[in-house]
Amino acid sequence: MIYDKDKLPIEIRNLPDEDFALVASDNIKDEKLHTKPIGFYKDALVRLSKNRVTMFSFGVIVLVILLALIVPSLTGYTYTEQNVSRKNLPPKIQGLEKLGIADGTRLLVNRKKDSLTDANRYPEGSVIEITREFDANGVAMVDVVIDYYKYSNVPDGTYYWLGTDYLGRDLCTRLFWGARISLLIAFFSVILNVIIGVIYGSIAGYYGGNVDYVLTHFAEILDGLPYIVVTILFMILLGSGMLSIILALTVTGWIGTSRLIRAQFYRFKGREYVLAARTLGVPDRQLIFRHILPNTIGPLITRAMIAIPGAIFSESFLAYIGLGIKPPSPSIGVLLSNGQSVLLQYPYQTIAPAVLISVLMISFNLFANGLRDALDPTRRGEE
16 A cells, blocks of 8 residues: 655654664565576577487588598599599498498399300409399390409409499599588578678668668569579589589579568667667667677578578589589589489499488478577577
8 A cells, every 4th residue: 555655644754764664574585596597599509409300410410511521531532533444333341341231242134144154254253143044035144143343353452432433433532522512502602692681681671661672673583583594694604613503593592581681670670779779879880780680690590501401402403404513523413413324223323412412401401490499589498
């Protein structure tokens, strides 16, 4: 109950402060915090680290990057080294060959039985097992498993972990060197897209009005350009290579980021702290990059992580249709394009790059999903 001091009797109003005492002071206690205060990004990091799927995906991404950096220098071959006498060799890995896994053997079908005794065609020790015998118009035929390394007169102790291609080049070296190139193209194109998209979207969203109208419609015009036509134009002007592919991925790749940033600026530019800063005379550049842009970091990082597998897939698609890295430099898409032409005869040449690009895309998508959940402010404090 609230009392008006002026309505109290004068003898009570004039009582000295010493005559008053705090009632039940022993029962007034402040509740102690049991945990230390935690910021937004630290809270997001804690929730991210507790997501097992996300952390496993991040580990896979780091592992692939490390393999791309290390493996080409461990195999003993370069990605351009050719030896036609060793073409299309199957995978052979030291230690696993005794287990019947990646042992360098291959099944040859519809071979004349009497040709197996020809030492020039089948050197000693190359024939492992006859799996089937049959007669074809009076000719004895067989399906035979052979040691393809001895069959190709490859010296003992030679190993190709993922086999060789039609020019005798080591596929393991080319695969991880190609992964290095594909990742570089993806990272550089995404970085350029983020930089352009942030600047473009910030200006459009902050100033609004006619500025936003002109910039938005210009972006829509660019977004309508045929992707393949733009890529071909860059190939004609600059030749096939990393620069052409990065520029082709950047021409329209920044538009999605700019739209995201524009929407975030419309959301935050009217907040009280922004209006207070503008009232105090803070310049527009500082308002954009110090007061508003930091609020878009979470969605921006998430979008960038999602864009990386998209860029890898786009590069692989361009290489698959013949618009990729120029030979002899490999990429994942180039290896897929080369492998699909001999898929039925030598499936291992397609399986390895297909598995690698699938692992990369799934891992990046799972990591981006976990990152999006961790940076979601509505889920702050959740376990």
